[in-house]
């Protein structure tokens with residue numbers, strides 16, 4: 566797989582920003598309220614550097630070892646905010662707690678508690694989203710909606726974590742209208758939590774194939790990989 570050139574990446578970023586703007590306008594939302602996370606897993610460090618040079622600040626990585634390798638020479642990637650979008654494993658939470666600004670995939674107490682305990686005091690609290698499994702597929706990560714309130718309560722009580730909101734990764738759906746259903750449900754879950762006293766400001770939802778539908782339903786952060794960088798190497802797709 567040939568990585569995209571810096572010119573292509575800059576072009577893709579400009580296109581994505583234009584589409585985000587159009588979707589926000591269609592939804593009657595402030596375009597500044599939707600943040601772009603560039604999901605760079607399985608992409609070589611050169612393409613991250615190209616995106617950074619084009620102004621991209623937030624990067625998402627799903628594999629800890631790969632993410633740390635890309636950061637060995639931090640110079641060209643200075644100023645980056647690193648987001649962990651992979652499945653956290655209980656025995657590998659420490660490097661996540663020490664090296665990321667955000668974790669989008671907290672779905673159980675044990676992970677939250679370990680991230681809290683391992684977050685270095687020299688760093689600000691770790692921003693976290695709780696991943697919700699809306700489809701009920703047992704094979705998928707994410708907490709069931711019925712258990713969300715209790716987990717949110719628990720995470721909000723951990724001093725080294727800052728509970729920011731909710732994240733979901735719905736099953737692929739090509740119909741534009743149907744794409745909106747899980748995103749609407751996630752927004753309603755967030756509204757319910759806020760009505761109960763939380764002050765959550767983040768809906769992490771929408772990927773390359775459905776981010777416009779997510780913006781229509783209130784996404785504040787869209788996670789895009791292929792729309793920016795092109796196809797990933799086959800190893801992890």
Ligand SMILES: *Cc1c(COP(=O)(O)O)cnc(C)c1O
Nearest residue numbers: 604650772773774788789790791
């Ligand atoms: C890979 C990944 C993405 C990006 O997917 P694209 O379809 O390439 O935009 C977004 N979110 C998560 C959690 C991912 O693992």
